[in-house]
Amino acid sequence: MEVQAFPVVSVIGVRGIPEVVAGADLAALVHAGIAGGGLAIEPGDIVVVTSKIVSKAHGRYADSTDRRAVVAAETVRVVAERMTSTGATRIVEGRCGVVSAAAGVDASNTGAGEAILVLPERPDEAAEQLRAGLALLAGHDAFGVIVTDTAGRPWRGGQTDFALGAAGVRVIEDYRGLPDADGRQLDVTAIAVADELAAAADLVKGKVERIPVALVRGLGRLVAPDSSVPRDGAARLVRRGPGDFFAMGHIEAARAALGAAPGSAESVAVGIRSVGAEPGSERLARAVRLAALTLTDTPSVLEASGDTEPEARVVLHVPGDDVDLGRLIARLEVALWSEGLTAHAERAGRVLTLRANGSGG
Template sequence: MHAFAVPDVPEVREGDDLAALVSERADLADGDVVCVASTVVSKAEGRSAPLSAFPPGELATEIADRLADIAGEEKDPRFAQAVLEESAAVWMDAPFLLTETRFGHVGVNAGIDRSNTGDADLLLLPERPTESAERVRDGLDADVAVIVTDTSGRPFRHGQRGVALGWAGMPASRDWRGETDRDGKELEVTVESVVDELAATANLVSGEGDDGTPVVVVRDFEFGDHDGSDNLYRDLEGDFVRQALDEWEYARD
């Protein structure tokens, strides 16, 4: 397996055809996995916005004031309002906003970006990233899988890594349960998040900052003879971390 960046991708603007931009610059082969940064997906889908589009309500103002007290610097309540409007649930509001997007991703500030936003103040995540991945896949000239990626921090670890937000043309995970290890013991809980691992692979190539390489092709990845699943985001009933956060918030109130 190897990964390479698609070269010379121009600045993406609203209405651009991402599939055409990729097809013109990459000789894709059947079985490739095309990893596309959510940044360019959002730009093509017109998900940029000015701060003025989010006049703050009372809750956003309270959150911004609380965060400002913790950080020792002013926080814009309009940004807090944008996060609230892009979120289905708020799991922490101090010392940062940890929220759940409407498509199930849990991350800081609903994944709203304030860098590489072009002329806009904010760049919101795609509304339905799996549908975005399907549209890109349908427009490509080979039988490939497509993953919409983002970078996200993880609990208990410094730094960020690539994660999948949406995918098409492959399962999200491969299920090893029922198979055996080298000692013949049956695996009971192992489900591998393949789309996240491929997103992280792509992020090693695309990098951060001003590299300008938002599309990475992973070639010769083999899913193998395993069962697959599209369950990537945990339900609340099975997510003990969110349950603990909910209980902590209740106790704090």
């Protein structure tokens, strides 16, 4: 009976890489680290490198030490935002195309002082540049390079590493159109193997061990001649356009429809929902401000009460005619939903009384 070998993948952390400074020959440092461990880059290997040392080597230090200003400069669009104890935290699309918290701006392990690092501007090009330098030292180019970063994920707690840039390696294994083990055709299965490699490599790199590079061995099938590897690299993994079902958070979408798009001055003026518990009166007041945002004649608050749950109350004087009043009420329904509130309204002439309580929205 023929005995089949079990598939084996090795993930090896590369020690001995010194602090990387701007202008450093990163390929030489990575190659020396691998060689210092008694290894060589073999055909079929994949070198996984954290983006932090790529940014350091490229001198991607921000001009400012104001982290919020740097995040704003690196932001293309805001997807979601919440208030925290340290101010507004935003999930954004960064200049490199990836959606993550704070545009990937990093102030940890960036060297002495208060330096702030930003991500490589063109991550796939950075991966290709590193691969070319390593190829000269390794004597062949039959290997891949993945540049990684760390991010959270919708519906999942914690963070994981993902492929920010890639060169010489397949980023997706596409099984669509192929039969499964039972002969049924696969219609949607496309595995983001570059992200899986990035996450696996982080298990030996870690965030505090100062091991910024890993060597993955045993997945030579993912390393292919340049002619068969898509040239868009890890950019292929980013959902854009019609394929992006989550271009904006659900609360942000409701607020944007009322004129307070996330990240805008209007959003800041209205106030941003907190990640923590807030008094019902505060949430109700913010909903009123949001509802009145684009009205020509804004309502005035005559009375407000209810510093604690379950009920908050506000009394408004509404100028204008019944059309203006109806428009305000319609906008209030949406604004209240964005705050997780429902309200019972009582009208007496131009005076509108709202009694609100939580709905879990």
